[in-house]
Amino acid sequence: MKKGLISIAVACCLIFGLVLFACGPEAPKTIKIGINAPITGDIPKVGEGTKFAAQMWLADVNAAGGLDVGGKKYMVELVIEDNESKAESAVKVNTKMITEDDVLIIVGPQSSKQAVPAGEVANNYSTPMISPWSTNPKTTKDRPYVFRGCFLDPFQGPVVAKFIKKEFGFDKAAVLYDVASDYPKGLAEFFKAAWEDLNGAGSVVAYESFTTKDADFSSQLTNIINSGAQFIFSPQYYNEVALIVQQAHQLGWDKPIVGSDSWGSAETVQLCGKDCYGLFFSTHYAAAAAKGATKEFIDRYNKEHGYVPDDVGALTWDAMRIAQQAIKDCGTITGDLKADRQCVRDALAQIKEFSGITGNMTFNEDGDPAKCAVIVRISDQGEFEFYESVCP
Amino acid sequence: MEATSSELSAPESGLKSKIGRLFSRVPIIGWLFGALVAVILEQIVGMPLALALGLPKIPVLFGFVTVLKKPMLVPSTMLFVLLIYFLPIVIIARLSLEPANRLAEKLINFSMEGSVLIHLVLLYAILHIWAEVSDYRLLILKFTLIAIMVTVSLNVINGYMGEFSCSHPGFMALGAYTASVFTVSLFVNDSLFGQALLPSFLGPFLFPLGLILGGCVASLGALLVAIPSFKTRGDYLAIISLAFLFIVKSLIENLEFVGGPRGLSSQPDWANLPIVFAWTVACIWIINNFVRSTLGKALNAVRDEETAANAMTVNTRRTKMVAFMFAAFWAGVAGGLFAHVLRYVNPTTFGIQKLAEVLAMVYFGGLNSVYGSIVGAVSLSILGEALRPLELFKWIVIPLLLILVMIFRPTGLIAFKEFNVKKLIRPKQSPGKEV
Known part of the structure; x- marks a missing residue:
């Protein structure tokens, strides 16, 4: 037993000795x-x-x-x-x-x-x-x-606000966002600030929130409809966008719903279907008709x-x-x-x-x-169409 | 007679048992010496050896991470682990058998506390030198130590008390946020809390205070769960504690002054290895003493049969409350350390996913056992890191392992085993007696 151990130890020493003198292979560039x-x-x-x-x-x-x-x-x-x-x-x-x-x-x-x-x-x-x-x-x-x-949220919020003002001339906004998720919450705040900057305090007539993984928005949407808002801004991810838009239409909402770059997923139209056609959102690039x-x-x-x-x-x-x-x-x-x-x-x-x-x-x-930023319109074929470009 | 016959019939198993017997006589201090030599060896010759074997660097987690991406490196990685870790540890452990046993005997005769302290210092030295090779190792080591704290403390509730509590990430969150608010508001110029209130050199001294404060807030939270829920048992407690987890998460999400869902960052970098190690040791030591005390035994009695325990003069309500708050305290401290290692906290970190992680560690390691919790936390943390290159398949391999453990050892790997420090560090053979 002892002999075996000693021979192992000797072998180790030899290997280490070799290692210390050997040069490693040249690393590939x-x-x-x-x-x-x-x-x-x-x-x-x-x-x-x-x-x-x-x-x-x-x-x-x-x-x-x-x-x-x-x-x-x-x-x-x-x-x-x-x-x-x-x-x-x-x-x-x-x-x-x-x-x-x-x-x-x-x-x-x-x-x-x-x-x-x-x-x-x-x-x-x-x-x-x-x-x-x-x-x-x-x-x-x-x-x-x-x-x-x-681009950053402090840029995107005003972009959307200015676009809506210019395009539709609205002055009463509703915001529906996820209070528990950092991105929608941040963007909702920046949008609210920008909108009130344009239209004066109190022009965001409904500022409604929900929590991640909520699937029923009827109470928030009812509040929004009753508030007399002219459009909804909802900076949500694609799975929630579909639910929000469909439920809003079921409750009789026929005014615009506007989104942000989180809408720009291939899944949005798949989940949302016809309900999302004709809606606008701001994003980084437009896939349809790109050059x-x-x-x-x-x-x-x-x-x-x-x-x-x-x-x-x-x-x-x-x-x-x-x-x-x-x-x-x-x-x-x-x-x-x-x-x-x-x-x-x-x-x-x-x-x-x-x-x-x-x-x-x-x-x-x-x-x-x-x-x-690019404003995209969801076309009647469900494609993301370039509508206009907003530069800082 | 029996021994000879077995040796004759199966020489291989005879050899195996011989080796087993040989190494079962090595005291823990002998293994520690072996490991210390191994890590020092790695520090000195690791790099040239790795290069000579064709490895890009010293294999960081015993080679798992590199091997899974480049299977061609398997032989050289195995050779590296064999040369650097396995052989030195085995040889040193074997060669130092006699002196190590004598030393262990002397130490334990001299003073129990001193002996434990020397073992801990050796252990720390090994970890420190091991982590010095790469900052990645250091980070994993810190997170693993924190995972040990969380797992051991959850085992007090789920194992020793036999209830199914789901609020542990919630307690961690409370501790993490309290400690973060404490350090960030006092010592950091931050956009959320403004100017630092105290000079930063005081920080490292007051940091433990922040952690204890975090633990206390977590305990208070535990009290809030305990008062209504300990009238119920079993599934009901699970649901109430799960509700508590969600309450804490939503609360933090809606508290604007700690950053809401965006999280809280810029914690000072005070949770270094010695600090985390010291807290982990303190946590294990205190919890181990707690579960072996009268109160711990009362806890076991409550788990086995509450009515009977009540009849045997155990104040069941008080016992449960104390244990629950005690466990929450340590979860809070662990949360505070977690926040300062990561240097960022957000509420989603402490959600269902964290809960699943911690529960898996407890049940994988073994119920009702501090030993098991350590094994569970270490193995799942290292496994989770080592299998990262597998991406999606990692989430098939680890659950599969859990299922296998649950089938073959329904209470976990090392369940219902007492963590006896004295037994652990005592010499494994009486000195001077050659076998």
């Missing part, structure tokens, strides 16, 4: 990009869109022989991790990608409840991060390393995955291309991760004009883009 996506959990469709868009981008880049940085081609590797749509998992995933996988830049997480804590991690480790979809101002505020690919690069992206996505991508897919695509642009602008990849991350971050902040498929954008000092 690749650039790693982390994708922090909610692949399981509450919003798997969002995670799927993120993943597909990122993989399409990767296929493009690697088909061209890699990413060209300062005259040298680097192959790109994506590190796609699932954050289960949970805040703590998003933090774990970001920590893992930064410290273990040595990613150069992170794209994601998508929803604000994950992007806010995950942005803190990225900022602490001086790693650039672009959240394509998070609209909460806190995500990028006072964080020089965190950027985003979409140029946007159309190219939509057609390709549709061909590969069998459905028209929603805004998450398009925004992720843009975020990936912004990352690509920044890496290119950086000029050199030294292999020293810390310097490279800093270089990419500086390049990101320097991007003046970027023309993406969701519109042209420039970044301000907080890392937020100034870009146009």
